[in-house]
Each structure stands twice: as structure tokens, then as C-alpha cells.
Amino acid sequence: xxxxxxxxxxVTLSEEAFLTINCTYTATxxxxxxxxxxxxxxxxxxxxxxxxxxxxxxxxGFEATYRKETTSFHLEKGSVQVxxxxxxxxxxxxHGTGRRALTFGSGTRLQVQP
Amino acid sequence: ETxxxxxxxxxxxxxxxxxxxxxxxxxxxxxxxxxxxxxxKPLELMFVYSLEERVENNSVPSRFSPxxxxxxxxxxxxHTLQPEDSALYLCAxxxxxxxxxxxxxxxxxxxxx
Numbered sequence: 001x002x003x004x005x006x007x008x009x010x011v012t013l014s015e016e017a018f019l020t021i022n023c024t025y026t027a028t029x030x031x032x033x034x035x036x037x038x039x040x041x042x043x044x045x046x047x048x049x050x051x052x053x054x055x056x057x058x059x060x061g062f063e064a065t066y067r068k069e070t071t072s073f074h075l076e077k078g079s080v081q082v083x084x085x086x087x088x089x090x091x092x093x094x095h096g097t098g099r100r101a102l103t104f105g106s107g108t109r110l111q112v113q114p
Numbered sequence: 115e116t117x118x119x120x121x122x123x124x125x126x127x128x129x130x131x132x133x134x135x136x137x138x139x140x141x142x143x144x145x146x147x148x149x150x151x152x153x154x155k156p157l158e159l160m161f162v163y164s165l166e167e168r169v170e171n172n173s174v175p176s177r178f179s180p181x182x183x184x185x186x187x188x189x190x191x192x193h194t195l196q197p198e199d200s201a202l203y204l205c206a207x208x209x210x211x212x213x214x215x216x217x218x219x220x221x222x223x224x225x226x227x
Contacts, residue, residue: 034215043118043204043218044157089157093215101147101170102216106156 002027004090006105013080013112021075021108023064023090031092033057033066033073034102038087047075047088085112117141118219120205126225127195135190135222137205145211146188148180151202151221163188164211195226 007022025031032051036044048057053068062077073090090105118139127133139146148160162170163182177199179191188205202223206216 032215036218041220043120043220044206045218046215049215101159101162101211104157 002031002092002094002103004092004103004105006088006090006108009087009107009109011108011110013110015082015112015114016079017112019075019077019080019084019110021088021090021110023073023075023105025071025073025090025092027071027092027094029094031094033064034091034093035062035064035073035075036089036091036104038089038107040086044089080110080112082112082114085110118205118207118217120203120219120222122222123220124223124225126227127192128227129195129197131195132191132193134192135203135205135224137188137190137219139186139188139205139207139217139219141207141217143207143209143217144185145208146182146185147206147208147216148188148190149204149206151204153201157204160190162211169211192224195224197226200224200226 003026005024034049035047037047038044048059050057050066056065064073064075087107087109089107091102093102121136144165146163150158159172160174161180166182177194181189202221204221205219208216
């Protein structure tokens with residue numbers, strides 16, 4: 001079956017540090033990949049997506065590249081801010097299996113200190 | 115209103131109560147979802163509706179009963195819940211089931227006493 005594995009948190013960084021949150025996946029078909037963010041007290045928001053191998057998704061300074069050879073979709077940002085503190089979820093939508101919902105990772109909490 | 119809205123935002127109920135959670139989407143989507151988010155656990159998919167038809171039910175106890183009267187509205191009826199059902203319940207929608215990114219509401223924080 002499909003699965004998404006994320007690095008365990010929390011990840012604690014100082015402001016302006018470089019961020020990487022690792023995500024790897026297992027899928028039987030041809031997945032689209034997503035990063036969602038959940039700010040405190042809110043629901044999940046789509047941050048970025050990639051629909052095929054070698055695509056790079058980007059938004060708000062965050063980037064992730066769909067690497068089929070390593071089945072990975074790592075999230076990066078060059079300089080984090082305190083306002084980036086949130087929980088980040090990696091997810092996939094598998095077009096090949098007919099499953100009708102996203103498969104989410106367990107989430108990685110990011111804490112950015114001033 | 116735009117996007118996906120959920121009411122109430124917070125709910126405290128006793129184990130013998132009956133209550134309902136409401137979700138409304140203003141995006142013209144055809145698929146709607148209920149998820150449960152518990153502390154320190156992955157997001158759990160509960161139900162999927164496509165064009166008002168339930169297409170996925172992930173072994174959810176019968177004390178949770180979904181209803182989708184039209185493609186814009188989704189309800190989750192609750193009765194005789196247990197304390198372990200306390201969680202954040204998230205509603206989401208997408209253009210169709212499974213193939214596209216999902217848009218989430220802010221959630222209902224449920225506490226069962």
C-alpha cells in the first residue's frame with residue numbers, strides 16, 4: 001500500500017537558518033506529491049505540489065523537488081522566519097490505485113526561535 | 115464566505131449527548147472528506163464522499179455517522195462518544211475524489227467528557 005514517511009520532530013531552528021524536512025514515499029502508481037502546513041489552531045493549507053518526476057513545487061520561499069529515483073520530496077527553505085513555525089505534512093495522491101484520498105505523513109513540527 | 119467552513123469551531127459534549135458537526139464548501143468541488151487528527155498521531159481519513167455518494171469508509175465506529183445532502187454540505191453526526199474520540203475533526207474538499215489537492219476547513223476541536 002501507499003505510505004509517507006517524514007522525519008520526526010520537533011525541528012528547532014534559529015531565525016534565518018536553512019530548513020530541510022525529509023519526506024520519502026512508497027506508492028504503487030504514479031503519485032502527485034504535496035506539502036501541507038498547519039499553523040497553530042488552524043486546519044491544513046496546501047503549501048506546494050508536484051505532479052510528476054523532476055517537477056519542483058515552490059511557494060512562499062519553500063521548495064521541494066519530486067525525485068522518483070530516490071522516492072523523495074524533501075521540503076527546503078533558505079531562511080526561515082518565526083512565522084514559519086507550524087506543523088508540516090507531506091502527502092501523496094496516487095492516480096494508479098483508484099484510492100480516493102490523500103495519504104499523509106505523520107507531520108513534522110517546526111519551531112523557529114528569534 | 116469562501117473556501118471551506120466548519121461549525122462549530124469548538125464543542126464539548128458528554129458521552130450520552132448527540133451532536134452534529136457541519137462543513138460547507140464554496141469551491142464548487144465534487145468530493146468531500148472527514149479526517150480525524152489526534153495528538154501525536156497521523157491524520158486519519160474517516161469518510162470520502164464523491165457527488166454525494168459515500169465512496170470510502172475507513173472502519174469508523176458506528177457512533178460516527180456522516181451525511182452528505184448535496185455536494186456543498188457535509189455533516190458528521192455524533193452519538194454516545196468515548197473520551198478517546200476527543201480530537202480535531204477536519205473537513206476537506208477537492209474537485210474530484212483522489213486526484214487533486216484538497217482544501218481544508220479550520221476544524222472542529224471536540225472534547226468528550
